[in-house]
């Protein structure tokens with residue numbers, strides 16, 4: 001059975017302005033986001049992330065190509081029809097965007113009020129939502145009395161109020177400290193798993209992608225340079241930019257200052273090897289140590305585990321005769337990627 005993607009970009013381009021002042025924000029974007037997944041879009045500053053989100057929630061129109069949301073081509077809709085599309089989406093922002101003059105209850109009730117819900121139904125729904133995000137006891141507090149994490153919980157409750165099929169989270173954790181970030185990411189994961197809502201996460205942090213997403217797309221200068229499952233992108237990033245993002249999250253390869261220290265502490269040849277499930281690394285090293293004068297130390301690295309398996313990179317100091325070290329490196333190359341550590 002094939003299911004239509006919930007969000008489908010086909011060769012989408014987006015430019016701002018005209019003539020010599022034209023800015024190309026997105027180019028040739030073809031991308032499917034499936035119902036029920038947590039999909040992350042990562043990119044550096046100016047890569048086009050916010051523009052992509054603004055196309056999905058129809059705050060901007062595509063310049064070329066087509067964009068379907070929930071089976072409807074939204075590039076051809078009237079403003080009135082677009083409002084219906086928008087009502088099927090919730091949005092969470094980096095700066096929370098809460099109304100300071102309204103209580104937590106008032107903020108979460110606001111979209112319901114706009115949608116014409118009765119007072120009684122509003123109360124029931126807001127209570128349910130505040131319970132879900134763990135803030136029932138703060139119902140009568142004002143935003144200024146809340147921590148950043150609590151404000152974002154209110155933002156999420158408000159975004160969920162009208163039962164959207166899609167939640168768009170644009171840098172939702174970028175203003176939060178690391179611990180609060182994890183709390184909010186856990187809440188977004190519950191929104192997905194318990195409520196079945198498709199979550200699209202926009203971020204510039206690979207840690208966020210690793211923590212929560214099923215799949216990830218990498219944007220660079222308005223182009224989509226890589227799309228895949230989080231496991232595939234982390235364990236085998238293809239583009240240089242993707243590799244840099246992955247490295248920023250894993251920090252498993254020695255930097256120049258680490259290398260200098262390692263060289264002082266360990267004689268022998270330093271090599272970095274990729275570690276993946278079932279890669280036979282240990283078998284190769286112990287076998288080589290048994291049949292030759294090879295000695296090895298694990299001197300740097302990191303292994304991370306995702307739902308689909310573990311992977312990472314470790315740096316080894318190999319010592320012994322040149323022949324033993326050469327033979328070991330050659331055999332390691334048959335089971336994994338080996339890089340000589342230089343610099």
Ligand SMILES: Nc1ncnc2c1ncn2[C@@H]1O[C@H](COP(=O)(O)OP(=O)(O)OP(=O)(O)O)[C@@H](O)[C@H]1O
Nearest residue numbers: 016023024025043044045046047048049050051052
């Ligand atoms: N309304 C606009 N008018 C003109 N140019 C725009 C407009 N919105 C975005 N751009 C340009 O489009 C490009 C992509 O911007 P966008 O805000 O989507 O990137 P981003 O990845 O979200 O960046 P950041 O992480 O810095 O917010 C940039 O060159 C930006 O200057």
